[in-house]
Amino acid sequence: MKEAKALFQKLKLISLLDLALLIPSSYNNTTLSKEIILGEVHTFEAEVKEVSNINGKLRILFWLPTFSQRLSSMLFRVTPYHHQLFTVGSKHYIQGKVEEYKGYLQMNQAKSVKRIGEITPKYATPVKESSIRSLVECYITERSLKDEGLNEKEVSTLMGLHFPTSQQQIENYDREVLKFVEAFNHMKKLRGKREDFPALEALNGELIPFFKGLPFQLTKEQQAVIYEVQQDLKRDDKAAKRLIIGDVGSGKTMVILAAAVMAYPKKSILMAPTSLLAIQLHEEATKHLPKSMNIALVMQGKNEGDYLEADFIIGTHALLYKEDLPKASLVMVDEQHRFGTKQRALLEAMMANEEKKPHYLQFSATPIPRTQAMMQSELIDVSLITSTPFEKDITTRVIGKENFPELLEDIKNEIAQEHQVLIVYPLVEESTEIPYQSLDEGRGFWEKKFDNVYVTHGKDKNKEKVLHEFREKGDILLATTVVEVGISLPRLTLIVIVGAERLGLATLHQLRGRVGRLGLKSWCYLFTNNKKNNRLKSFTQTESGFEIAKLDLKFRNSGDILDGTIQSGMQFKWLNLAEDEHIVSVAKERVKNI
Ligand code: ADP
Numbered sequence: 001m002k003e004a005k006a007l008f009q010k011l012k013l014i015s016l017l018d019l020a021l022l023i024p025s026s027y028n029n030t031t032l033s034k035e036i037i038l039g040e041v042h043t044f045e046a047e048v049k050e051v052s053n054i055n056g057k058l059r060i061l062f063w064l065p066t067f068s069q070r071l072s073s074m075l076f077r078v079t080p081y082h083h084q085l086f087t088v089g090s091k092h093y094i095q096g097k098v099e100e101y102k103g104y105l106q107m108n109q110a111k112s113v114k115r116i117g118e119i120t121p122k123y124a125t126p127v128k129e130s131s132i133r134s135l136v137e138c139y140i141t142e143r144s145l146k147d148e149g150l151n152e153k154e155v156s157t158l159m160g161l162h163f164p165t166s167q168q169q170i171e172n173y174d175r176e177v178l179k180f181v182e183a184f185n186h187m188k189k190l191r192g193k194r195e196d197f198p199a200l201e202a203l204n205g206e207l208i209p210f211f212k213g214l215p216f217q218l219t220k221e222q223q224a225v226i227y228e229v230q231q232d233l234k235r236d237d238k239a240a241k242r243l244i245i246g247d248v249g250s251g252k253t254m255v256i257l258a259a260a261v262m263a264y265p266k267k268s269i270l271m272a273p274t275s276l277l278a279i280q281l282h283e284e285a286t287k288h289l290p291k292s293m294n295i296a297l298v299m300q301g302k303n304e305g306d307y308l309e310a311d312f313i314i315g316t317h318a319l320l321y322k323e324d325l326p327k328a329s330l331v332m333v334d335e336q337h338r339f340g341t342k343q344r345a346l347l348e349a350m351m352a353n354e355e356k357k358p359h360y361l362q363f364s365a366t367p368i369p370r371t372q373a374m375m376q377s378e379l380i381d382v383s384l385i386t387s388t389p390f391e392k393d394i395t396t397r398v399i400g401k402e403n404f405p406e407l408l409e410d411i412k413n414e415i416a417q418e419h420q421v422l423i424v425y426p427l428v429e430e431s432t433e434i435p436y437q438s439l440d441e442g443r444g445f446w447e448k449k450f451d452n453v454y455v456t457h458g459k460d461k462n463k464e465k466v467l468h469e470f471r472e473k474g475d476i477l478l479a480t481t482v483v484e485v486g487i488s489l490p491r492l493t494l495i496v497i498v499g500a501e502r503l504g505l506a507t508l509h510q511l512r513g514r515v516g517r518l519g520l521k522s523w524c525y526l527f528t529n530n531k532k533n534n535r536l537k538s539f540t541q542t543e544s545g546f547e548i549a550k551l552d553l554k555f556r557n558s559g560d561i562l563d564g565t566i567q568s569g570m571q572f573k574w575l576n577l578a579e580d581e582h583i584v585s586v587a588k589e590r591v592k593n594i
């Protein structure tokens, strides 16, 4: 088919299975009816008995030999063609919805159909019905579907939907099959996109002394992930490409440090999204890494140590502008979702050497459902850290205006114990669209009632400085969601989120992750005008980011989320990532075996 390529493009189809999954939205069935059910569309054999003109409309009386009954039909949009077609005595196959009027059968706007006994699919796409039909006829065959890796049942289900021979096939198909094909197709495409390159070097530095020097025992999951990374790094035929996902506080930094140790004496580079985070990582690296390792910090306008000589270079995006940045065999990006795709790729590209690439590890504190991780891992290896080194003790409560006095008591209580409080507002400035106070409106109250109140927000140029000062001297921090940034405030034990129902669970989870980082008993108050909100209620019942990602999917259609944090990149028509784990795992197994 010569226009196939353009059609594929126009319909945004990448694979043959994309086309196969373009299931018809309806069908036109011209099988002659054997019985008459009022209100439904029928196809009859019919002979024209009488034709009359009524006010520009055409009334036709048909005889139905099969049923020995008369049927009247009114045509409202009449053209010369209709007059020619429906002459007295002519025989037709007519189609339309059958109703009863004053004891007579009636089929208004009856259509004359040429061929009977056919079920014709209708596709709801922006291209011509005939084009899409020939595209499907050309590409969707038993052979081609089998070649894509589908089994008998899957092939026959899809063939039945595109080329049905009975009503049964289009009404009673197995939805599970479509879910499976959807998952399978998605993973195959991801796998097709994956490109592997040889590594610059195999890295296999000794880990034991590093482990022995740590003030704590690594958790089982930390150890398992470090082991996975070790298997990656010791290869030189294939550069590592791994995403390590773990909740805030799950101890990802230890994996970063272990990787730097494995790279040593070869160089490694770590990029962090903010200077505060870079400084923290630098502090931790200096504290835990073997003294023989030379560590440098690179930030805009400020360096520490000599990065030209360092074994481990830690920095912000300022790294991307250093033309003399030494080549490193291992590249890491912390809090990777804070960087654009381009920035992430650039650091890797700066280290690459012809076809060889550095080992590349990315870290994310945005948990995704296990099903999504399973799919994602076709493109990039994924490791999950689902537990934290120490149990956090956080009580989450949904509160409203009437609970404000109690809240004030709790806040005073925490401050009296030298703990800190964070209050998150939905907006900086007043807005009529949101039934909550803004940061500007709320700050006067807190500043009058409390000492050491600090204020910052997303567009605040001094935000890092404010956060820094607050960490040392503050009691209450008023902010917008900027505090999502991975800064550690160890004394923070109480967070209030104003207008909580407006935020996605992922954002709420990130915010709640700010408190109790060192295991101090902590509180998270979700302030809302709608205390009955089920999404918030379910959020109070779990602290696992992975559970919450799943809940987010479950509540995806609840419609009240305004921050857009609910994953939208992975929309499936049949597959439900919250429920279809089994299907995804079967599909994954199949992809592996082709
Ligand atoms: P993440 O980067 O995943 O948010 P961090 O690596 O910053 O988490 O770890 C959070 C805190 O837990 C840090 O203070 C870190 O020193 C500590 N920590 C990490 N691993 C362990 C462990 N196995 N046992 C005890 N504490 C740990």
Ligand code: MG
Pocket (backbone or CB within 6 Å): 252, 253, 334, 486
């Ligand atoms: Mg971290």
